[in-house]
Amino acid sequence: MATELTAAGRYSIGETARRTGFTMDTLRYYERVGLIDGVERGPTGQRRFSEDHLGWLDILKCLRDTGMPIEQMCRFAELVRTGDETIPARITLLTAHEQAVAKRIADLESQRAHINGKIDYYKSVAAGE
Amino acid sequence: MATELTAAGRYSIGETARRTGFTMDTLRYYERVGLIDGVERGPTGQRRFSEDHLGWLDILKCLRDTGMPIEQMCRFAELVRTGDETIPARITLLTAHEQAVAKRIADLESQRAHINGKIDYYKSVAAGE
DNA sequence: CTAAGACCTGGAGTGGACTCCAACGCAAAC
């Protein structure tokens, strides 16, 4: 029963999928499009994700789940890869995204009120029967 | 200069698009899949949307923009078409959706906090340089 | 008379983000 951990802090793609919530296919896809890099390989060519990768995947998940398109995530990944001199650019990118998320939340809130209004209307009709 | 309004409260597809924010193509598509019905036609076969349609489209927009899939909107449309005895079912459907929206908002809020944490981290790094 | 503008139809095409597949490579288990 081989442990999923091959070396300290290095995870197989299956274990990484399990830990991050991405599928193995998605992890491979992300690597292909350049969202993940520096993935080492074991002696038989199998991917070994590091602890850092898990952290990075966590950020990607957050960005993806808040609606950032892959292309923009790629731009962010590129900045991270380039070095510390891109930190202001990263702040700009993330801030813009955060604003977009804030707007999305506000929109959802007003739409939610709209839906609740509709529910209340139906309830009043149902009660009036 | 023909007014866009052909008869009291009846709108051409172009005017309906302008008023609802859907494209003409989307309106035709929604009619095809059964999300809109009872659209009358003028003498030359052109669609005439009523005031009621505008109201309905407003609800559809709200549901769509909060992430309800077309299929579920169709189920809702079906209920509305069927009659008042489906009001409890409509309440159930909308309530479930409202819950989903509430969850989405909560998720976005925590993800937003995560993003802000990252921004703050970058700011501290930038300040420390 | 012609051209523009709004609309019609059926059906094909698009974009984004995966998701699946066939055929293969290893390694451990029985």
Added chain:
DNA sequence: GTTTGCGTTGGAGTCCACTCCAGGTCTTAG
């Protein structure tokens, strides 16, 4: 020594919700 499990690849396929297109019809303007 073959089956099981986990992984590999390149490329094709899927899903959703539109979106676009060709070719046609009317009406109105110049």
